[in-house]
Amino acid sequence: MTRGSTARSVLIEEPGRHRLVTGPPAEPGPGEVRVAVRAAGICASDREVYEGTRAPGYVRYPIVPGHEWAGTIEAVGEGVDPSLIGRGTVAEGFRACGMCERCRTGQTSLCTAGYEETGFTRPGAFADTVVVPARLLHPLPDGVDLSAAALLEPAAVVAAAVLAAPPSPGERVAVVGAGTLGLLAVQFLAASSPGELLAIDPRKRPLEQAAAFGATATVTPDAANALHGRYDLVIETAGAPTTARDATLLARRGGRVVLTGMPEAGAVGIDPVHLSVSQLTVSSVFGATPAAWSYAVRAFGGGLLRPADLITHQLPLESFGEAIELVGSGDPEVGKVLLTP
Structure with missing residues (x-):
């Protein structure tokens, strides 16, 4: 004040x-x-x-x-x-x-x-x-x-990701990273009635929070290697050096990937051969549109977040x-x- x-x-x-x-x-x-x-x-x-x-x-x-x-x-x-x-x-x-x-x-x-x-x-x-x-x-x-x-600004970024590749009920969905963006993403996605909702993070406490917010499974990045090619939709939120690549590997053939993290220079690149052969749809989010802000504010006001x-x-x-x-x-x-x- x-x-x-x-x-x-x-x-x-x-x-x-x-x-x-x-x-x-x-x-x-x-x-x-x-x-x-x-x-x-x-x-x-x-x-x-x-x-x-x-x-x-x-x-x-x-x-x-x-x-x-x-x-x-x-x-x-x-x-x-x-x-x-x-x-x-x-x-x-x-x-x-x-x-x-x-x-x-x-x-x-x-x-x-x-x-x-x-x-x-x-x-x-x-x-x-x-x-x-x-x-x-x-x-x-x-x-x-x-x-x-x-926290509605990061929620709006997540809303932009959800709008970019909207989830459908019953889909297998994964969230890479369980920081602020990732945990908000879990909350948004849980409201879409996924068949499976996986949260990936190396830290114990964020994974426990993700489970409380509706994730049906939680794993560390190493354990996630066994799940490559499984998910209809993958939302990446961490911006760590390898997470953009990891997100594309988790997606099934013909799946969708949305990148929201902001990696620094030198991050591991995405394999273009894998993208082409798997026919993945990859989107990225920088900030949020007015529509995404409105979506986030409505979800907050309605108690979904x-x-x-x-x-x-x-x-x-x-x-x-x-x-x-x-x-x-x-x-x-x-x-x-x-x-x-």
């Missing part, structure tokens, strides 16, 4: 260097709203921003990070309905132009006008307040848990450094880490 006439934000001035800054809260311009942030999640891409390993062109320093968030609208700019004040909300991160060919087809995350995203090139939500275009808002039902709603169960740590803005270390610690007991202004 704002403190009188001032607001705080975490500013990464350059890789490895951050500070907490205080100043007047930004005023929303025409078509914009200012949101009091309730909670903002930290993910691996935020750590990349802090460490300076995010791909060139996809971050602009100095930057206030924070692209996974939820809060309450507290002020509106010219042309925005004032009845929105007081509403809980989330918002899309991509600042698409809305005019180019890709935007006109609904593929806003592929906007050809150039990459702009809250928390990477525009001030984000590791702050008391964040200002965003009202056209990007997805207001939430009254009374929802706003801390849990901070339980993102609150993924949260293990909630820290104040002052503890940003500690939160970043937690996310990169590799500790299997660390789930979703939130900053709570």
Whole structure:
């Protein structure tokens, strides 16, 4: 929340260097709203921003990070309905132009006008307040848990994957990786009545969570080698060096694979001969479209998603450094880490 006439934000001035800054809260311009942030999640891409390993062109320093968030609208700019004040909300991160060919087809995350995203090139939500275009808002039902709603950004990414290769009841489905994206994927997919729902991860605790969310089987990556060629649909969420390749090997001939993880340079490539011979359909997801956001918000409001169960740590803005270390610690007991202004 704002403190009188001032607001705080975490500013990464350059890789490895951050500070907490205080100043007047930004005023929303025409078509914009200012949101009091309730909670903002930290993910691996935020750590990349802090460490300076995010791909060139996809971050602009100095930057206030924070692209996974939820809060309450507290002020509106010219042309925005004032009845929105007081509403809980989330918002899309991509600042698409809305005019180019890709935007006109609904593929806003592929906007050809150039990459702009809250928390990477525009001030984000590791702050008391964040200002965003009202056209990007997805207001939430009254009374929802706003801390849990901070996970609707990764949920929207998973929703985009499910929309890209929609599951059918009775299919054999596998999820590679049981981090935040993977566990949200298990929840989405369990609602589609799969005949089999497998979760793959090297860590014990995430696999236990996956089983609680509806996975019918859980295995480690080594054990998954015996299951190659079995699954109608495979959703990859880990972004580890071998997981894109592994996902294609798990798919049956004629199966579908959706890649959502973001591997770093040097990851193992996918065998083109295997793709051709197996006639696989491979899709990838970068961000989420408005349709995917709407799907995720509806699923959350309807109780199909339980993102609150993924949260293990909630820290104040002052503890940003500690939160970043937690996310990169590799500790299997660390789930979703939130900053709570």
